[in-house]
Amino acid sequence: MKTPYHPPIDSIPFTRVLHALSEPNRLKIIRCLHENIENNCTAYTIKLDLPKSTVSHHIKVLREAGLIQARIDGKEHYYSLRKEEVENRFPGLLSAVVNVKEEDL
Structure with missing residues (x-):
């Protein structure tokens, strides 16, 4: 299985x-990742009521933007936030995102 690419945080605009x-x-x-620390793609497919291919695309965009990282365990991919790295690079960004009211999304 191919290891997902995680860009260096300093290279992300x-x-x-x-x-x-x-x-x-x-x-x-x-x-969701901020609350649960780590999840697999299936959790988001159910929670967001989206096809797995759409969720996979969203996860790829987030990973390539340096916001999340993947850990592979067998056939499963587990995703987590790169909290510390993102906070160091863009202070306050994640707290602003997680504090937005649900109805404002």
């Missing part, structure tokens, strides 16, 4: 992060 966060379902994934 702020505009790429903002683009990744511009989609409401991706914001919901970030918020």
